[in-house]
Amino acid sequence: MSAPALAPGALSFFAHRMAAYRHFWRSSLISSVAVPALYLAAMGITLGILVDRGHGLPAGVTYLVFLAPALLVAAAMQTAVGESSYPVMGGIKWDRSYEAVLTTPLGVPDILAGHLLFVSFRVTTSAAAFLVVLVAFGAASSPLVLLTLPAALLTGLAFATPITALAATLENDQPFAAIQRFLLIPMFLFSGTFFPITQLPVFFQWIARLTPLWHGVALSRGLTLGTIGLGESLLHVGYLLLWAVVGTLLALRTFRRRLVT
C-alpha cells in the first residue's frame, strides 16, 4: 500500500472524475468567482465600512483584508464537503460507478486516493479563483496572501476525509442536509471567519477552537497578515493534518465495509 504503488490506479480514478468535471467546469468556475465576489462586496466592503470605524481589528488592517483570507478557507470547506458527500454516496449507491471501478484492477485504496486527489484539485482551483477575486477587490495586503492556498487545501482535506468516511455508510442523503444546517453553517458563522472568537463567551471559544475551520481560518489569516509565528502555524497545521489522517483511515475502513462484501 505504498504511495508509488497506488499512483497509477489513483491517477486513473482522478482522470475519470476529471472527464466528468469537464462537462460542467464552466458553471463551476462561474460560481467559484461569483460567490466570493458577492461575499466580499456585501461583507468585506459594505459592512466593512462600519466595522472599520471601530477599533476591533489589529492596527492598519481593514475589515476586507481581515475577512478575505478567512472566507477563502471557509469556501474551501464548502467545496470539499460538497465533493465528498453526494458524489461519494452517489458513486456507491446511485450510479454504482465505484462498483464498476472495483471490477478493474483497482482496489479500495486506489478509489479513495483518486477521490481525495480530485477533491484537492477542486479545493485548490476554487481557492485560486477566490484568490483572483480577492486581489481584484484590493483585499491582498502582501504576497503572503498566496499562503491561503495551502491553508485552504489542508482545511479542505480535514473536512473531506471524515465526510467521505461518513458518506460511505449512508443509505440516504438526509444526514448531509443536517450536517450543513447544524454543523457547517454554525461553524461558518462562529469559528472566527467574520469576527475574532474572543468576541464569544469563553465556553463557546473553546468549542470554536475544536473545529478544524477555526484552525484553518487562524492559519490562513495569521500567515497572510503575518500575525502568527512558526509555533502557532505548526499547531494549526498539525491539528488539520490530524483530522485529515484520521478521516482517511476512517474512510478506508468504511469503504472496505461497504464495497468489499
Next chain:
Amino acid sequence: MGHQTVGGALIRARGLVKRFGDFTAVDGIDVDVAPGESFGFLGPNGAGKSSTMRMIGAVSPPTAGELRILGLDPAVDGPAIRARLGVVPQTDNLDLELTVEENLLVYGRYFGLPRTTIRERATELLEFVQLSDRAGAKVEPLSGGMKRRLTIARALINDPDVVLLDEPTTGLDPQARHVLWDRLYRLKQRGVTLVLTTHYMDEAEQLCDRLVVMDKGRIAAKGSPVDLIRAWSTREVCELRFPLVEGQPGPERYVTELKPVLDRGAAERIEVLPDRLLLYTADGDAALAAVTAAGVHPLSSLVRRSSLEDVFLRLTGRTLVD
C-alpha cells in the same frame, strides 16, 4: 490468449461458500469452466448466482472453499485476475455524467492501456455493439438495450480472456434480447470464454454449452442443456389448462382421473402447477389422446418439447420465474 491454467480449467471452484452473517448465499459448490466454453448458472432469484459471480470476479472474498481463476488465487492476485476479466453486472453501472465513448475511454485507463490502444478499441467496440452513431451522446437517455450493449462494450475494453455476465438480458424487450444474444454469440465464436447467470431457460439454451442449475446456494444438476433435459425430463410435455373456479381446488382435482394415462404408460409423471397440469411423456399427442380417453376435458392443451424449465421444476418442485 496465453491462459495460465491448472488442469485446463479457467475457473475452478471446490466447496465454494459465501455467507453474509447467518445467511448462506452459496453453500459449497464445485465448478469447472474450460477455455472457450460458454458456461451458465441457471436458477431463480436468490439461488446464489450473483454471489458466485462476484466471487469469480475477484471482488467478493469467498467465506470458505477453494477458488482459482485463470490459475490464480483471488485472495492474493485479485488485481491480476481482474485485469483479464470483463464484467457485465446485473444492474448497469455506467457513468451517467459521461458520454457513451467517454465511458469506454475512462474505463480503459483503469487497465493501464495506452491511450491510442484505448481509442482504437473504443471505436471498434462501439461498432461491434452498434452504438457508433451515439459515441458523443450522453448515456442517460439511451434505451435499456443500448445501455446494456454499452456495458458489454465496456467489459471488452481490456480484451478479456473471460467475460462474466450477470443476467445479461433481464428487463429487456424481446428484440433487444435477440440483438444482445447475437453479439454474445459472436464473442463466443471468437473464442472468448463466457460465464453467465440467467433465470431464463431460453437464454441458457441459446448461449450455454454447459450449465449448472442452482437452487438455494447449491448445485442441483450440471451438464449441457440437451443432457440435462435427457437426464431429468422427457422428450415432450403435454400441458393441460382447466377453468379456475374461485374457492374450489385447482387442477390437482383431475390427477386421480388421469391415473389411467399413467397406468397405460402414455405419460411418465404429472406435475401440478397452480394453473395447469404438465404431463411428461415421450409422445405428447398420444398422451393427449389418452387424456381424452380417460374422460378428462381440459379447457385448452399444448404439446411442446421439454425445456430447462422442466428440468428445474423436476429438481426443485418450483418454476424458475415466480
